[in-house]
Amino acid sequence: xxxxxxxxxxxxxxxxxxxxxxxxxxxxxxxxxxxxxxxxxxxxxxxxxxxxxxxxxxxxxxxxxxxxxxxxxxxxxxxxxxxxxxxxxxxxxxxxxxxxxxxxxxxxxxxxxxxxxxxxxxxxxxxxxxxxxxxxxxxxxxxxxxxxxxxxxxxxxxxxxxxxxxxxxxxxxxxxxxxxxxxxxxxxxxxxxxxxxxxxxxxxxxxxxxxxxxxxxxxxxxxxxxxxxxxxxxxxxxxxxxxxxxxxxxxxxxxxxxxxxxxxxxxxxxxxxxxxxxxxxxxxxxxxxxxxxxxxxxxxxxxxxxxxxxxxxxxxxxxxxxxxxxxxxxxxxxxxxxxxxxxxxxxxxxxxxxxxxxxxxxxxxxxxxxxxxxxxxxxxxxxxxxxxxxxxxxxxxxxxxxxxxxxxxxxxxxxxxxxxxxxxxxxxxxxxxxxxxxxxxxxxxxxxxxxxxxxxxxxxxxxxxxxxxxxxxxxxxxxxxxxxxxxxxxxxxxxxxxxxxxxxxxxxxxxxxxxxxxxxxxxxxxxxxxxxxxxxxxxxxxxxxxxxxxxxxxxxxxxxxxxxxxxxxxxxxxxxxxxxxxxxxxxxxxxxxxxxxxxxxxxxxxxxxxxxxxxxxxxxxxxxxxxxxxxxxxxxxxxxxxxxxxxxxxxxxxxxxxxxxxxxxxxxxxxxxxxxxxxxxxxxxxxxxxxxxx
Numbered sequence: 001x002x003x004x005x006x007x008x009x010x011x012x013x014x015x016x017x018x019x020x021x022x023x024x025x026x027x028x029x030x031x032x033x034x035x036x037x038x039x040x041x042x043x044x045x046x047x048x049x050x051x052x053x054x055x056x057x058x059x060x061x062x063x064x065x066x067x068x069x070x071x072x073x074x075x076x077x078x079x080x081x082x083x084x085x086x087x088x089x090x091x092x093x094x095x096x097x098x099x100x101x102x103x104x105x106x107x108x109x110x111x112x113x114x115x116x117x118x119x120x121x122x123x124x125x126x127x128x129x130x131x132x133x134x135x136x137x138x139x140x141x142x143x144x145x146x147x148x149x150x151x152x153x154x155x156x157x158x159x160x161x162x163x164x165x166x167x168x169x170x171x172x173x174x175x176x177x178x179x180x181x182x183x184x185x186x187x188x189x190x191x192x193x194x195x196x197x198x199x200x201x202x203x204x205x206x207x208x209x210x211x212x213x214x215x216x217x218x219x220x221x222x223x224x225x226x227x228x229x230x231x232x233x234x235x236x237x238x239x240x241x242x243x244x245x246x247x248x249x250x251x252x253x254x255x256x257x258x259x260x261x262x263x264x265x266x267x268x269x270x271x272x273x274x275x276x277x278x279x280x281x282x283x284x285x286x287x288x289x290x291x292x293x294x295x296x297x298x299x300x301x302x303x304x305x306x307x308x309x310x311x312x313x314x315x316x317x318x319x320x321x322x323x324x325x326x327x328x329x330x331x332x333x334x335x336x337x338x339x340x341x342x343x344x345x346x347x348x349x350x351x352x353x354x355x356x357x358x359x360x361x362x363x364x365x366x367x368x369x370x371x372x373x374x375x376x377x378x379x380x381x382x383x384x385x386x387x388x389x390x391x392x393x394x395x396x397x398x399x400x401x402x403x404x405x406x407x408x409x410x411x412x413x414x415x416x417x418x419x420x421x422x423x424x425x426x427x428x429x430x431x432x433x434x435x436x437x438x439x440x441x442x443x444x445x446x447x448x449x450x451x452x453x454x455x456x457x458x459x460x461x462x463x464x465x466x467x468x469x470x471x472x473x474x475x476x477x478x479x480x481x482x483x484x485x486x487x488x489x490x491x492x493x494x495x496x497x498x499x500x501x502x503x504x505x506x507x508x509x510x511x512x513x514x515x516x517x518x519x520x521x522x523x524x525x526x527x528x529x530x531x532x533x534x535x536x537x538x539x540x541x542x543x544x545x546x547x548x549x550x551x552x553x554x555x556x557x558x559x560x561x562x563x564x565x566x567x568x569x570x571x572x573x574x575x576x577x578x579x580x581x582x583x584x585x586x587x588x589x590x591x592x593x594x595x596x597x598x599x600x601x602x603x604x605x606x607x608x609x610x611x612x613x614x615x616x617x618x619x620x621x622x623x624x625x626x627x628x629x630x631x632x633x634x635x636x637x638x639x640x641x642x643x644x645x646x647x648x649x650x651x652x653x654x655x656x657x658x659x660x661x662x663x664x665x666x667x668x669x670x671x672x673x674x675x676x677x678x679x680x681x682x683x684x685x686x687x688x689x690x691x692x693x694x
Contacts, residue, residue: 007031007123008052012038012070013059013086018109022057022086025112026119041065045073049359053081054126055119060087060098060106071102075431077360078398080129082122086115130399133294137287156251159239160189163205166246170610175251177225189249194221194229208236208247222251271345272633273323273625274330278601280571282344286354286397286404293399300397301363303353304411305333305370308389308423310349319657321381323625325388328379336370348493352411360396360428367392367426375424389424391415396429413438445498448484453507457483460515465533465652465674468666474530477674478516480508500539509540514553520564521557533565533595533616538572541583551590561591565616569598573608584612597654600640609647617644619670621655628660638668645669 007026013019023035036051038044044065047053058067065073070083085103087094088110095106104122107115156172158165165184176192178184193201197220207213222232232251239248269281277285289300307313307329314322326349333343333351346352355363371392379386393414395407410429417434418427427434452458458480465475482490499505516532523530540546554561566587573580573596584594595616599605600623608614619640623633637653644651653665656675665673 005031006034007054007119008034008036009055009057010036010038010047010053011057012044012062012065013057014062015059018059018086021109022115025115028112029116029119031119038065041069041073044069045077048073048077048079048081049361053079054123056081056083057086058083058103060085060094067098067101067103072432074102076429078396078400078431080126080398080400082126084115084118084122130294133399134291137291137294158189158249158251159246160249161244161246163188163190165189171607172251175224176222192223194223197221205236272622272630274327274345276330276334276351277342277344278622279344279346280601282342282346282352282354283404283408285342286407289354289356289397290401290404290407292356293397293401298357299359299399300354300356301358301360302395302397302407302411303355303363303367303370304346304393304395304408304415305329305351305353305390306392306415306419307349307374308391308419310388313386313388317381317384317386321384321386323657324381325379325386328377329374329388329390332373332377333370336366336373338366346408352408360394363394363396364426364428367394371424371426391418391423392426393418394426394428409438410434413441416441442498442502445495446502446504448482448490449495449499449504449508452482453511458508458511458515459483460512460519462532463674465672467672468662468670472529474528475533475672476530477533478512478535480512496537500537503539505537505539506543506546509536510546510549513550517553517557517559517564521559524559524563531563531565531593533567535597536566536568536583538568538576538580541568541572541576541579547583547586547590550592554590562593565593565595567595567597567616567618570596570601570605570608570620571598573612577608577611581611584614588613595652600636605640606643606647609649614649616650616652618652618654621675624653624655624657624661624675627664628658634664634668637665637670641669 009023009026011019011022013022019035019037023033027033036047036053038047041064056070058065058070060067067083067085074081074083083103085098085101085106086109087106088108090106090108098106105118107118156169156175158168158172160166165187168178168181168184173179173181173184176184189205190198190201201218201220204213204218208216216237217233217235219231219233221229223229235250237248237250239246269277271278286302289298292298293300307325310322313325317325326345330343330345330351333353337343337353338355340356340358341353343351343353353366355366358366371390374388374390377387379388393411393416395410395414397407401407410431413434414427414429417437418425421427459482461479461481462476463479465477467473467475480492480496482492482495484490496505496508499508513534513536516534520530520532554564566583568580568583587594593615594613595618596608596612596614597618598620599617601620617640619637623637625633627633627637641651650671651669652672652674653661653670654674656662656665656673662673
């Protein structure tokens with residue numbers, strides 16, 4: 001028997017004779033059959049989670065498990081397994097009904113030839129879907145690598161064909177002392193190597209082209225246009241540009257301190273407060289887990305952990321005390337991790353855990369143990385005993401899942417479902433029930449956002465940006481709050497993600513900009529030398545009508561553009577580089593300033609400044625935690641500040657929380673600070689300009 005035709009089939013038929021007949025038909029068709037069955041819904045789920053299944057044959061007459069039960073189970077487990085309905089007599093109405101219930105086709109039991117053809121078609125289609133998912137993943141990974149290498153790499157990269165340059169990135173041009181790509185197009189790569197290394201380089205290139213090179217790296221002396229040399233490591237790999245074969249060469253300047261490079265690489269993965277991984281690294285690992293699941297290699301699970309009522313804890317012990325509680329929580333999570341798990345601080349108070357080779361049962365047991373450990377732990381914060389509970393959502397990573405965002409959305413929704421049950425609970429994502437609840441939740445928030453826009457329930461509050469060097473001009477960050485029907489404050493983290501995902505963010509951003517301009521105009525007329533910093537979502541920068549609209553608002557308010565600074569996060573600028581670059585250029589034409597916030601947490605932050613004319617760089621708040629005692633963070637802040645000043649940029653330290661950090665920031669040359677240090681403990685925001693408490 002051909003092992004390539006091994007078929008693991010789950011046959012659901014209350015008639016054992018009919019089940020045996022179907023199995024015989026498949027064996028006669030040349031399949032090495034591994035049949036199994038299930039008589040209840042519980043046995044069905046056990047069969048789907050306990051072993052690989054290639055195909056399901058389900059009798060139309062079967063009541064438990066029925067076709068609907070099978071469809072619901074597959075959807076909840078995120079499994080891509082073709083289901084073929086079988087019946088005694090063919091009927092057009094039955095065909096339509098079973099396909100609505102999730103079957104891919106209907107086959108009459110006593111027609112083995114039809115059964116064979118349908119099985120072959122569905123198995124081929126399933127394999128095609130699997131290859132398509134893998135191909136999509138490969139394309140996305142390829143695009144990601146290309147973008148990382150070419151647009152934001154700190155390494156010099158060039159492409160050569162027949163020994164001649166055909167493309168080079170800006171770092172490569174700068175490294176060798178050129179300004180434009182045209183300056184080196186058609187120039188031999190040999191011209192970039194010191195003469196004493198020409199022979200060795202020629203031999204290496206020849207061996208690489210013939211596939212005889214033992215390795216793809218070579219250390220040489222690079223030759224700059226001014227005649228100076230430097231130690232460089234060249235890494236070669238085959239590539240194509242516009243369908244034409246060529247060679248990619250990455251040149252790493254060996255003068256960089258290896259220990260510093262190692263530290264930067266480590267810090268790029270780590271959350272400085274908790275010591276867990278950061279959001280970016282977690283998403284990269286999750287994407288790899290999704291790729292493995294798409295290839296049928298292994299399944300995984302994601303746990304989404306959020307403490308209940310953390311806002312009250314923060315109000316009770318302050319920001320620094322709340323950080324201590326989060327550090328304790330991170331320690332509890334670390335203590336529960338298995339060998340195949342990684343954990344990250346995914347958001348301000350949200351933690352995520354990725355467990356490989358984990359099914360729903362193992363994930364639920366782990367989540368329950370973690371929930372219990374959190375509930376029984378007591379944190380000591382300056383003599384205060386703090387206890388907390390947490391809601392934990394679980395989402396499985398199956399072969400049919402699209403991307404990391406889909407998994408995280410499911411886990412977030414599951415966490416919300418656990419919280420709605422009273423908190424301190426665990427909930428496994430159920431696509432049918434949870435997604436309906438999620439749609440209802442989103443619709444409620446959509447209506448709340450629209451009501452806030454129409455009925456004036458949005459409110460602006462202002463956080464001071466203070467100079468460390470005696471400048472007296474007022475600077476404020478403009479922040480948004482919503483008031484619910486009872487007048488309670490709703491923080492933007494609760495409604496802005498919904499606004500972004502449902503195309504309301506443009507309207508929200510315009511509300512903020514319009515009202516901020518009106519308030520700023522009034523203050524300027526009152527004699528206040530005030531500048532506002534206004535955040536803009538990445539999606540809003542895609543709106544080509546936004547800049548003309550801002551220009552019109554400034555004219556109506558008789559306000560000069562230099563009183564406004566628009567800011568976009570560094571991660572948004574990397575993701576939407578072309579659009580943010582155009583937006584920043586348009587902002588400058590209006591004489592407004594431009595700022596990059598959360599700056600310095602990426603591997604190639606300063607590479608962005610070659611594309612985006614940012615006036616201000618807001619140093620990422622992750623470097624501010626325990627800054628006075630953390631030498632690595634101090635070194636990073638000083639390095640970022642010195643580099644920024646050498647490029648003519650002004651620096652602002654975000655999320656400054658304590659007086660001990662001020663001396664470090666001042667000595668590092670940071671220009672401005674903002675954060676909770678500038679306001680009373682437990683106070684969410686200083687004030688708004690209408691005299692109301694925010």
